[in-house]
Amino acid sequence: MRGRQGTGRTTDRTTDRTTGGPASGATGRSSAKRRTRARARARTWAALAAAGALALTGCGDGGDKKADPPGGATPAGRRVELPKLPGEKLEVAAVWTGPEQENFTKVLKEFEKRTGATVTFVPAQDPIVTFLGTKIAGGAPPDVALLPQVGALAAAVEKKWAQPVGPEAQAQLNANYGEGWKKLGAVDGTQYGVYYKAANKSLIWYNAKAFEAAGVQPPKTWKELLEVADTLSASGTPAVSVAGADGWTLTDWFENVYLSQAGPQKYDQLAKHEIKWTDDSVKQALTTLGQLFGRKDFLAGGQSGALSTEFPKSVTQTFTGGDRPAAAMVFEGDFVGVNIAQTEAKVGEDALVFPFPAVGAKAPVVSGGDVAVALKPSKGAQALLTFLASPDAAEIQAREGGFVSPNKAVDPGAYPNAIQRNIAKSLIAAGDDFRFDMSDQAPAGFGGTPGAGEWKALQDFLANPSDVAGAQAKLEAEAAKAYGG
Template sequence: MRSTGNARKRVRTAAAAAAVLSLALGAAGCGDDDSGGGGNGKGGGQEETVKLPKLDGQSIQVAGTWTGPEQKSFKVVLDEFSKRTGAEVKFVPTGDNVAGFVGTKQAGGAPPDVVFAPQVGVLQEFVEKGWAKPVNSAVQKELKQNFVQGWQDLGAVDGKQYGVYYKAANKSLVWYNTNAFEQAGVQEPKTWDDFIKTAQTISDSGVAPVSVGGADGWTLTDWFENIYLSQAGPEKYDQLAKHEIKWTDPSVKDALTTLGELFGEDSLMLGGKNTALKTPFPDSITKAFTPPDAPKAAMVFEGDFVASFIGDTKAEVGKDAKLFPFPAVGNESPVVSGGDAAVILKDNKASQAFLTFLASPDAAKIWAERGGFASPNKNLKISTYPNDVQKTIAEALIQAGNDFRFDMSDQAPAAFGGTKGAGEWKALQDFLKDPKDVAGAQKQLETDAAKAYK
């Protein structure tokens, strides 16, 4: 059994975080732009709060999954690090299978200096194989100063710190096209039943209700996890995340059956299940907001990072694009968090300095100003974010403190929860193809999980 540190022992329920998010989204547009994000308030409005060494003549490779607008924003962060230190930094895209990418590079004797692990299970795998290197005291100092214990624990294995969670995500959001909602005469739904009814009304108005990026299997795991957390509750969620209960458990059957209410109705998804299976995640967003006044779909589900992709369209976040919490299937709306942890694979002065930079408010501020980003750094000022929608998302993340549930598939071994065309990603794509076969999906999920969790 893999250890994920103490984070899951410390979180209690998702209810507190859900309440914070709901209140924050309700208050969007009427907040104080000068409000701080917690802690002592330093960092977000100041320059160079962290001292970095001079690294002229040194170079590092940094690898991550980011593409498109996210990669553009991250390269601005890299440019600032280069400017301050003199080091040359090259970004290397990993693709979705980070574990496979690093494994290949390690076998060839040329791993990147730093890699961003989008799954806790991948970070732990790198530690177990001896690839990941512990962070130094300078990194730890920044982490203790700027992050609550829960986010520190997620980057630790057996009490030793390996990862810095630079970018976090609230993965319990539904983004919608305001024009499509107005034309259909619908309001933001609060429950799953209302969500399905709203989708049907939008369909009747002539617009496809939901755009699903099923070509990227990780989006389907997020659909399942939000439904499961809200319906089965946090205790069951933790048990399934650790494979203490099987995927053949009745609670999984219930969640898949609920998800099938959407996936089983082609009229509720843009192009039906066949189109959904061929639609990459970025395209699912574009279809909901291009053009803003005549979209192909009304809603798209995913995290706060959707804002980056909306920014590449003509739609304006807060006007053409708004959002609501994932609808409650049980008593509470779920709050599922995710994040990307920077991990050192080559222990050198430049790599350690880069993680020190990432753990500071300085690095968080750069991407936050550009949008499509949320930071667990409590000393980044909320006023740094570019609009009220993103300010409220970030504020909810900070105010939630340690009360969150981390993405279930990201906690799993990479072979099950983080590999394209395999494990949970593939099983849920097969389920999207045939939503009536709940038992078959459960059987396949359990077979794959049993192999991966050995």
């Protein structure tokens, strides 16, 4: 889930990152959006984005009606078979904290109940590869780790830490997952991971009362977003709450602008460092982002306030204070619901959502997620991967909110409200047509380290949005170092 997205940065990026220091750090991460239009199979993520927005703002599918499971779903009442593991002790590491960790613990409790094993959750720190390296060097690796970056999975395989998935977990993957999500969990054709959690990183959540007080509607384009921000600011409510203390949120801002403006081909090239960060397309995206970041009155607390705001606070301060919150909008994924639940606001009533506005021809859709990987060749580790690849596990956490699964066998009725349900439906309907979080594809030294690499360069850019050339130079220098030239 970056999480970066976290859920998922889904590490998922919800409450799934730990604080790394004054201008770095913090919680969070994790994918999906828009409510499906009419024909599920031909949908692109961009189309899904618009449809999802309608569902989320109340023009939905009839509220909380329980939907039929998608094709291929596990029949009701059927549960994945797990081995009995009496007396076995397992450790599971993830960069998750707060409600996200608590909700995942409920999944682990069910695994304990079914197998007789004892599972301990081990809070990890970013970058998780460094954390795991320390544990492995000390002779105490966790049995399973949930990694927030594709780059982290590649590093774990390169270092020979990761174990290939066993036949039982592979069977669950084959039955329940699309090819795109399976490929993300594979390295050089070998399946190592199970994408347990996904995140839609292209959503902007807003305070319905603040929008009503200012007389504005959800924007569909970047130009309209700036106009709405200007109206909100003039009404006395800053437009956006930016979690600048957590650098991963800034990478998500950049990626959405870049994907929509530069297009998917350039996005893929930049993700692989096949083009440099000094490319003119990066200049255009940073200049566009600077139109928002450069307006002190648009940001809750201005640039300095944004740089001291961590992800959980960026959400909660948007949904407290009635029609006069600290800000009217907050950008991040579906997992924001976990943090909204810490306020008095109700998702679907006080807290609504719209797709990230189109900067170019199409609105962007960026996904993230957390991949579960076995680090020990044990029966218990493989059993846990099998469980996490089943709909059984995902449905437990889905009921708690702030969670979306890429598992197509999950019953949509497990999601607690129409917003989460439609995000999940859109994710499944999109099939393999999505772009994964760019920073999560990068080496951890560039795309996943608090206070360093892309995170720090974009924090410096938030502090001084007029210095586009300087930001590009820093980004390229850090990328060249991380990618090896």
